[in-house]
Amino acid sequence: MGKPDAEGHGPADGLPGLPPEWGRIVVPDDASALADEAAKLRRELRRAAGDRPGQLALPLLVLVVALLTTMAGLLAVAWPRASRGTDRPTPAPYAPPATVAGRALPALDLVDAAQAPVPLRGLLPAMIILVDGCPCPERIDEAAAAAPPGIAVITVAGGRRVATSPSASTDVRALADPAGGLRSFLGQPVHPGTLTALLVDRTGTVTRVLSELGTVDSYRNDLSALAG
Template identity: 75%
Template sequence: MGKPDAEGHGPADGLPGLPPEWGRVVVPDDASALAAEAAQVHRELRRASALPGGHRALGLPLLVLLVAVLTTLAGLLAVTWPRANRGTDRPTPAPYSPPAILTGQALPALDLVDAEDAPVPLRGLLPAMIILLDGCPCPDRVDEALAAAPSGVSVVTVTGRRTAPVGPTTQRQAHVLADPAGGLRSFLGQPARPGAATALLVNRAGLVTRVLPDLGTVESYQSDLNALAS
């Protein structure tokens, strides 16, 4: 039995199911390569029919050859037909789905790192609005969150870099951290989306109160942010 080719479409060195006495039947890459064999079959059939008794003498070998050629042609079509659009297929991007329902779940005890690569326990900054910036720096959104956060509520920005970037230069500073291991993004269960910043609101008990898949204007989360201070 032949071995599958590199793309798993069928045997590369022959066709299965043929009698062993037919020998090795090779499937060519181009069907036109079988034109010579087909022409030979037709010539032999015409010559055999012109000779007395020749039809019976050559009938069986020519029939075997004809069957082999037809079988090879059929195998060639079966192997090459699915590849007709090779190079033109494009994977269909999976539609975005919002993060799994995390409201009421406990934030994992993650240690992130600051600009000096020192570990920072994330749960030690609660209550907090945690903004993941691995899909978008979104400095305007960060500034809005800083301005809207009530006293006692931390604003934490998180990137996927090995060390955290320098924090914003506003009067109130965010806790700028990095998550090189991707633990927070894994907790969300969704990859980063280009152009979108994701935010988590977590109360002082460590429970997620709201997930914002795409951080919008302050009006869309102000009441939830204020509730973290209580």
């Protein structure tokens, strides 16, 4: 250890520039005597240096989250959107299930004007036109005129009331479907202003469904095939 001076103080006591409140300072002769103090000091310095990044990490994380949230909000506002307001997509036309064509027509009993039951399968082969959405006499006249001999043209109204045949042809059979069985078989709701038709061969198999009956040219060949 350092040697004290004549007054009993260590050799550092007289060093200039040292605050008196530090008290007595003893400088050892062997620096290894300070190894424990030096190791402790280094640990304290490392701990202090490690605390500073940890203290900065949380504010930095909060800042990053705030920036991401702001950017997401701006993108949501600026991103192009579909037309809104009065713009409406054009509704797709009603279409029956794809499995109806090729299926057997169910054994339905309809009624005539006298409310007498009429087995629908007893009138085949036939073009069956549902008129619950539209009477459309011109379309029924075209169908009656185009139907080959032996092919029945049948109009079917909803409910129990048989609609008066709008066709001038005496070959058109007007019936009603009180139970709604034919419409249920199609799986298609009434579409106002539109006729729906089924072409059914003599075995009772539905060969084609016309969800929106158009001009006769769109089904003339199908009518001819029923007669084969």
